[in-house]
Amino acid sequence: MPTGTPRDADQLALAAAAAVAAVIPAADELEAAGAQAGGPDVTALFAGAVVAELGGPAGGVLGLLVADELVSALSSSPIGGLDLAAAVQPALDAAATVLGASVQAARQVDRDAVVPAVLGAGGTDFTVVPLVGDSIAAALLVSRDTLVAHTQASTAPLPSTPTGGATPVAAPVAAAVAAAGAIPGAATAGTPHPLTVPAPGTGGTLGPRRGIEMLNEVDMEVTVELGRTRMTLRELLALSPGHVLELDRAAGSPADLLVNGHLIARGEVVVVDEDFGLRVTEILETPAAS
Template sequence: MPAPTDHLAGTASAAAVAAAVAAATAAAGVLPSVNPLVAGDPQVGDLSVVATFGGAAVAGVSGGGRIGILVGADLVDALSSSPVAGLDLAAAVQPALDAAAASLGHRAEVALQLSPAEVVPDLGEPFTVVGLHGAGQAVAALVVPTALLAAATAPVAAPSGPSSLADVPRRGIELLHGVDMEVTVELGRTRMTVRDLLALAPGAVLELDRAAGSPADLLVNGRLIARGEVVVIDEDFGLRVTEIIDEKAAV
């Protein structure tokens, strides 16, 4: 297989190649990852390259066409099996698509999650793939229509990452590590009439539906994932986790 940069250079200008690297670098800068991500060499995209990944999110851009992010199968599996139901792949990589589109002088629309096999027909035109590598692994990749790059005039910049996506393990779970989630500890609940709610005043005592000493619930994005004991840490409340709730029990 020829070097990906040489392969692309036969059909694209140096400015287009540099624009692809710049867009991928912008995306890499906002993808949450344990290890810093760097852009590899751009290469001509086809189904054989896209199919090696586990999932994708694609968004339209203001200049016409669509761009996308490919991720490893383990990230897709983690999202589908997680008790956290409020985050999907498209939402997780939307900032990266926004950054890549802005680098090309456009604005990204709301992303949609697709399977890798759907990416090629969804784009509907020739495209370029730039791998995003972290710690020697192809964590993700940016896909951009070649026509969108053809109008770019970005200065030529040499890619700093691995030159090829071939034979590189696809990993993506790191993309979740920097995503902020809302974590709530719940002691109990009760139901009140509007009349009783309006009658609340300082000093009022509410009886909850849980006995004293019962474990508190730990919720992530409103989904129950664990229970534990309330503790005090340096004058602040904390929770010592005593039980992890499996997916079926959490429903």
């Protein structure tokens, strides 16, 4: 088993979580509120979970828990339900960069599956770093073995942290959490924010619920479609350069603009500085944002 100091591992976890906080979709500015030992009840505060395997010789798995606010915003998007794993992929990419590694495509898992995935075979301890704004919005999970392995593999200096290895929680944040009363023993400045299961009836999220504004910075795949056709496998295999495909749309008809596979607009194809573009001529009706 790799060896290393807990302080170094906590510093690396905090740095990775800070990178996640800067990128993950959120209505508030988030900060990494102290690295702490993970426990069996950590998933109870959250509504969604995502994991992604780390590349490189050190390997490991990153886990990310997100609160109901983001899960609800994605599911009620005006262009249809959006994928949680795709929405947080840039955040996991940022965390992996801090660890000096690459990360594979994220996948959504059941909450009960995230801790076993992070620990892997034979793992027993993991670190959790809550990401806190007006509420606990998310938490990054990494096994201790993974942190120590990446600490030893990295040649970059670790970021400095206060005594005890915890990033201080800003006083206004700690006060807001304490005032909400949903999570007992809110952190004070300089201490990790405790991820404690709330008492029955108090709820597991803090602050007002917000909708579409949380998704303003989420990357979307935008596609312009000229038309479609259907072909047999035999016809596909017979394709060669110069072959012309007949589409199901007449010449001069508008092209479709799709976002994550959902049709939202139509327009005409134009050329902009030697590149193709789309001049939007029609916006299709979509459900109102929540």
